[in-house]
Amino acid sequence: MFRTKVKSSNIASVGYDSMKQELEIEFVTGGIYKYLKVPEDVYINLMTAPSIGSAVHKLIKDKFKVEKVS
Numbered sequence: 487m488f489r490t491k492v493k494s495s496n497i498a499s500v501g502y503d504s505m506k507q508e509l510e511i512e513f514v515t516g517g518i519y520k521y522l523k524v525p526e527d528v529y530i531n532l533m534t535a536p537s538i539g540s541a542v543h544k545l546i547k548d549k550f551k552v553e554k555v556s
Contacts, residue, residue: 494538497556502529510555518555521546 487511489501494514501510502524509524509532528545535541 490533492533492538497538497542500529500533500538502526504529509546511546520553520555521550522553524550544546 487501487503487508489510489512490497491499493522495542496514498512498514499512502508504526507523507525508519509529510518511521512518524546532538532545
């Protein structure tokens with residue numbers, strides 16, 4: 487999945503597959519995680535948030551099933 491680099495102290499890049507509704511987040515510390523069944527509006531809200539890191543905690547963390555990619 488193609489990920490876009492973002493300006494964040496904790497998040498390096500974010501990718502989204504609208505067909506599969508999968509969101510990938512690469513953390514600055516090295517881990518890449520895939521979140522499943524994420525609606526596109528959640529992805530849009532994440533990418534337009536003033537703080538990507540805060541938005542991940544508010545919109546994503548503990549709300550969707552997650553798999554570690556690497």
